[in-house]
Amino acid sequence: MPEITPENTPALAATHIQSDEPLLFEISSPGKRAWQLPPLDVPEADLELLLPAGTRDDIAGFPELSEIELVRHYTRLSTWNYAIDQGLYPLGSCTMKYNSRLNEVVARLEGLAEGHPLQPAAVMQGALRLMRRLEAALAEITGMDAVTLQPAAGAQGELTGILIIRACLAARGNPRAKILIPDSAHGTNPATAAIAGYRVENLRSDARGLVELSSLERLMDESVAALMLTNPNTLGLFEEDIHRIAELVHARGGLLYMDGANMNALVGRARPGDFGVDVMHLNLHKTFSTPHGGGGPGAGPVAVKSFLEPFLPVPRIVEGEAGGLRLETDRPASIGRVRAFFGNFGMFVRALAYILANGSDGLKQTTDDAVLNANYIRQQLEDSYALPYATPSLHECVFSDRLQARQGVHTGDIAKRLMDYGFHPYTVSFPLIVPGALMIEPTESESREELDRFIAAMRAIAREAETAPELVQAAPHRTRISRLDEAAAARQPVLRWQPKAQG
C-alpha cells in the first residue's frame, strides 16, 4: 500500500469514489414498471362490492422503476458496504466469521424455504427433525439438557432465559427482585433484566478484569434472582473463579445465567453445563456462522439444565405415538411464547449445516484457531498499544488508546484510519470498563497472511499517531464519504425521504 499523506489523498481517493447513487424515489419515473403478474384465472374483483368502505387510490411517492434500474441501484449500493467476503472484520464480541455458501444453498431448498409453520405435523416431519437435531447438537456443545430455538436473537434469548429463571424462582415461592450484572457486560443484559421486572445491580471487575469475588459475596443475597455472566467476558477472559462464583450464587438460592455471546472461545474445549451454568443463550449468528445480514436476522437459542425444562417456551417438539414428531403446547409451567411460529428457522438450517460440515473435530479446531489468532494479534500489537489487563485471554483481545491519546488520537480515530488501510474497524469504546477500548476479535476465519496485513496496518497507525496525529484524527481519507456529522443528524433527525415542495 502506498504511503498516504494529506497531499496525495485526493488522488488516491479518486479511484475509490464512485458516483453517488440517488435514492429510489429520486430515480423513479411515472409509468415505469419491473413487475408483471400472470393473467387472472378467476373473475376480476368487484371492488365496490367487496370493499364498500372504499380502497386507497394511490401510494403517494412509492417508487416506479424498471428491472435493470433496480439491479443497478442495489448492486451499486452493495459496493459501498464492507463485508466479511472482502476481508478481516475484527469486531470484538461480534464473531464475524466466514459464512459458508453451502449453508445458503441448503437454506434455499424448496422444502425448507417455502414450508408453512402451521402445516400439519404429518407433513413437516423434516422440519421438526431438523430442529430436534439442532437442539441435540447445541445441548451436547453446551453441556446443557434442553434447548429452545424460538428466541429471535441474542437479546431475546436473554429475555427468555431471565423469564425462565423468574418462573422457576416464583414456583419456589419468591421470584426475588434483583439481577447482578458485571460492569463489563453488554448493554442488552441490564435492558433485558428491566423488561423481566428486575432491578439491576452492577458487579465490579477486579484488577485481573474478572468478577470481583468480594463484591459478589457482599451483593449476593436472598434478594438476588440471578447473576448474568458473560464467559469468557467481554475482555476475552475466562472467569477463572467460575466454580466459586457458581457456588456462591447457588448457595444463596440464585441461578447462574450465562450470556453465550463469546461461545466461539469454548466450543469443544469447555462446556458451560459442566461449570455450574443453569441457563444460557447462544448466538447462532456469531458462533454458528449464520450471516449477520447487515444487522440481522440473528437467532438466540436458550439452553437450560433439566430442572428448568418445564419453563421453556411453547411449543416443544416431542416424540409422537407413531414414531414421528409432534408439537406439544400443553405445558402449564411454560413462560409462554416469545415469538410467533418456531423462531428464525432459516438460521437453524444454516447452523446445523455449519455443525455438520465442521463435525466434532472441526468445531474444536475452529475454537483453537480463533484463540490462536486472537493471541497472535495480542502479542504482535503489545508493543504498539497499551494492554490494560495482563490476564491470559481467549478469542479476543482488548487494548486501550492510552498511548495514542497523549497525542490526542483516540480509539475512534484509529478505527476510522483502519478503513484507509482496507479493514473494517474493531469494536470501539467497549467494554466500558476500559477507557478508550479497542476490542479485537479476528475469529478462526483469518489466515496468518491476513492477520499480518492487519497487524502491519495497526502498527503503521500507531506510528502515524506519533508523527502525524492530525492525519489519523481526520480519517478516513480513502472512503467514498468522510466522517459524517452524527451529532447534527441526531439533533434534527431526517428519517425518511420527502418530495421537494412544489413551486
Add this chain to the structure above:
Amino acid sequence: MRYLPKSDVIRREMLSTLGLENVDQLFAHIPEYCRLRRPLNLPAGRSEPEILEDFRALAEDNAAGYASFLGAGAYHHFRPVLIEALISRGEWFTAYTPYQPEISQGTLQSIFEFQTMICQLTGMEVANASMYDGSTAMAEAALMARRLTGKSALLAARSTHPQYREVLATYLQHQPGGLREFGYGESGAVDAEQLERELRAGDVAAVLLQSPNFFGTVEDWEAAARLAHAHGALLVAVIAEPVSLGLLPPPAAADIVALEAQGFGIPVGFGGPYAGVLATRQKYVRSLPGRLVGEARDRQGRRGYVLTLATREQHIRREKATSNICTNQALCALMASIFMAVYGREGLRELAKQNLAKADYAARAFAAAGVELLFPAPRFHELVARPRRPLAEIEAELLAARIVPGLPLGPWYGELEGAALICVTETATRDAIDKLAAAYAAGARRPARQAKEVSLHT
C-alpha cells in the same frame, strides 16, 4: 475443516511465535475441572455432497411442491427472482450492523429507503429499521404505548393473531397493568360496544387491533381510533399482511403501526426469519424502540446516512433503554424493500387486487357448494369456513391430493371448533381452489340457486 484457512505447519509456526509448544497451552488458564476431556459427541465433519443429500431428504419430508391454503400470519406470494439475485451478494449478507457509516452506506441507504416506503404505505411519519417480526413488534408497540401514555393496561382484540397475543402476554407478564381482551361480532369485525365498555375504565394505554384481522376481516381504523382516543388511549394498528396495504386504506388514524413485512418477498420458511416494523408519528420518535437510520452530512457536505437517536437504545442507556432489542432484520428488510420497489406504486395495487379476486372466487365456490362461511364483513384474502364433516377427514383427503388445507381454528377459538381459516393468495390456481372447495363441500347440501350464480362467473 475446509472453512479454516490454516495448514498445520502455519499453526505450529504461529504457536512458536507465541513461545508455545502446543495449542493446549492457550487454554491452560481455564480451570482443569471446566475443561472438556473428551471429543464432542457429534459426527465427524461431512463433505458438501453428504450435507446436501442430508438436507434434501429433510426438505422432501415437508410437503414441498404442495398447493397451500395456509395463511394466518405467514403468506405465500410470488417472490420476484431479483430478491435472491441481489441479496445473495456477499456485500449485503456478510456485512455487520452499519455502525461505521463510511463503509456501510449500502446498508444504511437501503434502510433509509425501507423506512420511507413503510411511511408511504402506512401513512405514518417515521418507521424504524425493523424488528424481529410482527408478533414482537406488536409487543414492543404495547410497551411503547405504556411509556407514552403513563397508563398501564392494554386492550387487545381477540381477532388479533393468537400467537401475537401470546407473545404480548409473555412480554407483559411482569409489568403492572395487565392485558384485557375484547371480542369480535357476528360480522367478524370488532365488537365496538365491548371495546367501548372496556375503555370506560380509563386505564387503557392502547387498543391493539389487527386488520385484516386473523379471520381476514377488514376493520375500520378510523372508527377504532375515534373510540380509543375518546378514552385517552392510543390505537396500535397491527398489520400481519402488508400486501393488503396495496388496496386497503392506510392506518393513518393510528398512533403506532406494528407491521409484519413477511408478505413482501420474505420466504414463508417455517416462520422465520421475518421482519417486523414499527411506524409512528414524529412526536413519538424518542419513545420508539429499535434502530433508526437518518440523513447526515460529511465534512465536504455530501449526503450520507447514519444510525441515529441511539440514546434510546440499550448499548447507551442500558436498563433505562426503550427496549433490550439490539439486532434488526436488515437482510429481510432488504428483501421487503426490493419487493416494494419491484411492484411499486401500481403493481402493489394490482397484486392486492389479484388476492382479493382469488379469495372472492374461493368464497363463492364454497358458498355454491353449500359450505357455511362465517363472518360476512368485507375480507381481504382469508375466509372462515365451517364444513359439515370433521376437518381431519378433509385434511387427509387433501394432503393425499398434494394440497395443504386451511388452518383448524378450534385450538385457538373454542367457539370456532370445526371451522377452518383458509387463505387464498395470487399463487392459488383456480383448479386448486376448486379441489379445495369440493373437499370442504363433501357431505354438504348444495343450494341450487347459488350454484347458478357462480356459473355466471365462470
